[in-house]
Amino acid sequence: MSDEKKVAVPLGDQAELVVPGFKAAAVKAGIRGKDRLDMALIYSEKPAAVAGCFTTSQVKAAPVLLDMEHLKSGSARAILVNSGVANACSGAQGMAFAKDTAVMVAQALAVQNTDVHVCSTGVIGQQLEMAWFNKGVPALVTSLSPGGFGAVAQAMMTTDTVPKVEKISLDIGGREVSILGLAKGAGMIMPNMATMLSFVMTDAAIAVDVLQAMLSKAVAQSFNVITVDGDTSTNDTVLLLANGVAGHEPLVSVDSPEAQLFQEALDRLTKNLALKIVADGEGATKLITVRVQGAVNNGDAEKIGRTIANSPLFKTACFGEDANWGRIFAAAGRAGVDFDQSKVDIFFDEVQMVAKGLGLFANEAAATQVLKQEDFVVTVDLHSGSDNCEIYTCDFSYEYVKINGDYRS
Amino acid sequence: MSDEKKVAVPLGDQAELVVPGFKAAAVKAGIRGKDRLDMALIYSEKPAAVAGCFTTSQVKAAPVLLDMEHLKSGSARAILVNSGVANACSGAQGMAFAKDTAVMVAQALAVQNTDVHVCSTGVIGQQLEMAWFNKGVPALVTSLSPGGFGAVAQAMMTTDTVPKVEKISLDIGGREVSILGLAKGAGMIMPNMATMLSFVMTDAAIAVDVLQAMLSKAVAQSFNVITVDGDTSTNDTVLLLANGVAGHEPLVSVDSPEAQLFQEALDRLTKNLALKIVADGEGATKLITVRVQGAVNNGDAEKIGRTIANSPLFKTACFGEDANWGRIFAAAGRAGVDFDQSKVDIFFDEVQMVAKGLGLFANEAAATQVLKQEDFVVTVDLHSGSDNCEIYTCDFSYEYVKINGDYRS
Numbered sequence: 001m002s003d004e005k006k007v008a009v010p011l012g013d014q015a016e017l018v019v020p021g022f023k024a025a026a027v028k029a030g031i032r033g034k035d036r037l038d039m040a041l042i043y044s045e046k047p048a049a050v051a052g053c054f055t056t057s058q059v060k061a062a063p064v065l066l067d068m069e070h071l072k073s074g075s076a077r078a079i080l081v082n083s084g085v086a087n088a089c090s091g092a093q094g095m096a097f098a099k100d101t102a103v104m105v106a107q108a109l110a111v112q113n114t115d116v117h118v119c120s121t122g123v124i125g126q127q128l129e130m131a132w133f134n135k136g137v138p139a140l141v142t143s144l145s146p147g148g149f150g151a152v153a154q155a156m157m158t159t160d161t162v163p164k165v166e167k168i169s170l171d172i173g174g175r176e177v178s179i180l181g182l183a184k185g186a187g188m189i190m191p192n193m194a195t196m197l198s199f200v201m202t203d204a205a206i207a208v209d210v211l212q213a214m215l216s217k218a219v220a221q222s223f224n225v226i227t228v229d230g231d232t233s234t235n236d237t238v239l240l241l242a243n244g245v246a247g248h249e250p251l252v253s254v255d256s257p258e259a260q261l262f263q264e265a266l267d268r269l270t271k272n273l274a275l276k277i278v279a280d281g282e283g284a285t286k287l288i289t290v291r292v293q294g295a296v297n298n299g300d301a302e303k304i305g306r307t308i309a310n311s312p313l314f315k316t317a318c319f320g321e322d323a324n325w326g327r328i329f330a331a332a333g334r335a336g337v338d339f340d341q342s343k344v345d346i347f348f349d350e351v352q353m354v355a356k357g358l359g360l361f362a363n364e365a366a367a368t369q370v371l372k373q374e375d376f377v378v379t380v381d382l383h384s385g386s387d388n389c390e391i392y393t394c395d396f397s398y399e400y401v402k403i404n405g406d407y408r409s
Numbered sequence: 410m411s412d413e414k415k416v417a418v419p420l421g422d423q424a425e426l427v428v429p430g431f432k433a434a435a436v437k438a439g440i441r442g443k444d445r446l447d448m449a450l451i452y453s454e455k456p457a458a459v460a461g462c463f464t465t466s467q468v469k470a471a472p473v474l475l476d477m478e479h480l481k482s483g484s485a486r487a488i489l490v491n492s493g494v495a496n497a498c499s500g501a502q503g504m505a506f507a508k509d510t511a512v513m514v515a516q517a518l519a520v521q522n523t524d525v526h527v528c529s530t531g532v533i534g535q536q537l538e539m540a541w542f543n544k545g546v547p548a549l550v551t552s553l554s555p556g557g558f559g560a561v562a563q564a565m566m567t568t569d570t571v572p573k574v575e576k577i578s579l580d581i582g583g584r585e586v587s588i589l590g591l592a593k594g595a596g597m598i599m600p601n602m603a604t605m606l607s608f609v610m611t612d613a614a615i616a617v618d619v620l621q622a623m624l625s626k627a628v629a630q631s632f633n634v635i636t637v638d639g640d641t642s643t644n645d646t647v648l649l650l651a652n653g654v655a656g657h658e659p660l661v662s663v664d665s666p667e668a669q670l671f672q673e674a675l676d677r678l679t680k681n682l683a684l685k686i687v688a689d690g691e692g693a694t695k696l697i698t699v700r701v702q703g704a705v706n707n708g709d710a711e712k713i714g715r716t717i718a719n720s721p722l723f724k725t726a727c728f729g730e731d732a733n734w735g736r737i738f739a740a741a742g743r744a745g746v747d748f749d750q751s752k753v754d755i756f757f758d759e760v761q762m763v764a765k766g767l768g769l770f771a772n773e774a775a776a777t778q779v780l781k782q783e784d785f786v787v788t789v790d791l792h793s794g795s796d797n798c799e800i801y802t803c804d805f806s807y808e809y810v811k812i813n814g815d816y817r818s
Binding site: 017057058059060061069086088089090091123124125126219229230231232233234283305310311312313317319320325326327329330331332333335336337338339341343354356357358361379397398400401405 | 465466467468469497498499500532533534535569597638639640641642643668703719720721722725726728729730734735736739740741742743744746747748750751763765766767768770794805810811813814
């Protein structure tokens with residue numbers, strides 16, 4: 001997409017992108033012209049336990065509101081997703097489309113309406129057209145296959161430059177269990193295109209309340225600690241389906257050793273997907289970890305981390321490879337957290353630039369070398385307590401302004 | 410500074426920039442090379458009542474901490490200001506410099522130490538050098554003159570492209586009263602350069618508690634409702650000096666008709682100065698008023714207004730002259746305020762783009778024409794209550810990234 005793009009993660013070996021008991025397909029339904037995959041279907045052959053996390057925005061898209069309703073049954077069989085139109089800010093007509101398309105899929109697959117989740121990403125405010133689904137849904141149903149997930153990852157993309165997939169296998173009770181994750185997103189809200197979406201499929205057997213607890217925990221340390229531009233979309237959705245096909249004893253407590261094993265794998269998978277979103281951030285050339293440590297509590301650490309990670313002045317300095325610790329210090333200062341500035345240390349990777357609140361100018365050349373890397377860690381140590389947090393962000397480039405300013409011109 | 414710069418306000422007629430009983434001077438002290446005014450002094454021939462407002466950042470520069478102390482006396486005679494070095498994050502040595510330079514000015518002018526305020530703006534983390542003040546302060550004292558304020562406005566500038574001055578005259582009790590305001594600022598924090606500073610001088614006679622109340626009220630509707638990049642500086646300072654030379658009956662109550670007259674003038678003057686800062690925002694090509702109305706309370710209106718005004722996606726869309734109401738709606742949605750999206754109207758000037766939460770696409774061409782102007786108003790009406798607020802911001806251009814990314818390269 002751009003010569004400036006340096007951080008990119010290639011699509012994995014598509015042959016491996018399978019999970020027992022799940023099938024998928026993607027088609028060109030005509031939403032985004034003739035030549036782009038823009039509609040996809042994920043199907044579980046058996047009823048799957050389902051967990052979900054959704055945007056916290058007050059302005060929720062119709063499919064988000066519908067999925068929140070359908071989630072209450074605890075069971076799911078299918079996810080229908082389209083790119084091109086977000087079906088957000090689309091009123092009663094938009095909600096009717098979300099419901100009608102879910103019913104269409106339910107009838108085609110002979111499952112309950114509430115077993116179908118629908119997700120949309122694209123332009124806010126436009127209406128979907130039923131013709132796209134009349135054409136797309138039957139084609140999706142007939143082309144479902146175990147190896148269809150790579151195409152789904154592509155059909156979900158909007159301003160993404162690469163599809164985002166992760167797969168992890170682990171052993172639970174002597175059975176091999178697979179977890180496959182797909183994600184899309186390149187800005188929290190993109191050039192009039194919305195959203196971060198992620199779908200995670202596993203053949204593990206997990207009780208629905210345990211599944212929801214696990215997903216919420218995984219999202220807190222992955223999709224909820226990344227930022228490209230500080231904007232939260234109307235459509236953000238993460239869905240986790242567990243169909244139990246692996247055949248192990250079901251996980252019914254988050255505290256069991258097997259559940260903890262699964263949690264670790266899920267955490268790793270969702271974090272890797274989240275980092276792929278940041279690395280593919282609009283115009284991004286750097287992947288930056290902002291680590292705040294020595295805070296009195298986790299909330300303080302997170303406030304400071306988010307303020308730094310969203311500061312346009314910090315992000316443009318990273319683009320300019322400028323070890324501008326004054327901007328980091330100043331962003332920390334306005335985060336609404338009490339701390340003693342005379343205790344603060346700041347590092348770029350291992351290079352210390354601030355000691356007890358004062359600059360170490362002799363280290364600037366070494367710090368500049370750190371910023372020339374594709375990814376690095378900025379650490380702010382408050383020396384006020386023992387709580388930490390990490391927020392993941394990207395830099396702010398000319399390309400960001402170009403993508404977001406020139407999109408429709 | 411840039412071909413993209415379209416919004417600029419010229420320096421007023423310097424002959425008018427006088428206030429009875431006040432003198433000023435600026436010199437080239439060598440902080441910013443040989444050829445730039447970089448140090449200035451403002452002097453009141455009589456003791457003046459003084460009021461101040463300071464940065465809310467946890468990380469406050471040494472001169473801010475000193476001025477907060479000196480403000481307690483309620484009386485002031487002089488303001489010493491330098492650009493080039495912010496004296497922020499400068500530790501005990503920085504505080505010693507702030508105190509020593511205040512003492513130097515106090516001795517040269519034969520006034521109390523606490524009657525001298527010092528302000529700095531420039532690079533964070535560097536130390537001042539006493540040699541600059543040993544040279545600069547005597548030269549300033551000997552060159553004080555009633556007509557020196559235009560030069561002060563220039564000496565305060567960092568990345569500002571124009572000096573910012575405003576003058577208003579009014580009648581109080583049959584006497585002509587002058588209010589003269591100076592300001593600098595182009596980003597809340599600039600390319601490693603910090604700060605918004607403003608000094609307001611008047612010959613009105615006003616009791617110090619009334620003066621502080623008036624200044625706080627004026628700042629709330631001017632400097633506190635502008636944003637360039639959402640960053641708050643370590644050095645932000647506004648000082649108001651009233652020396653009483655006009656000779657009218659002193660204002661001792663904020664409720665008197667005369668006090669209300671003065672408040673109106675002060676509000677207008679500070680708001681004009683604040684708008685000049687936004688118009689001169691780093692890389693700015695547009696001056697944008699974000700008006701939120703129909704909120705349940707003022708706090709809700711302000712949260713939504715600030716979230717929109719700081720959204721990089723909104724600001725880049727304004728640069729691209731794209732009537733992208735979806736981004737405005739989405740920013741409102743993530744502001745942490747409850748509202749009913751099906752009641753929301755959005756306007757660009759008088760052109761309605763959203764009615765009851767749904768887009769009016771037929772009006773897009775007219776809305777695009779509004780965005781081609783140098784300044785315009787975006788109105789979000791929540792139809793939930795009767796409270797309003799306005800936040801003033803600018804767009805986000807390539808030039809912003811250039812100024813802030815390439816500053817030291």
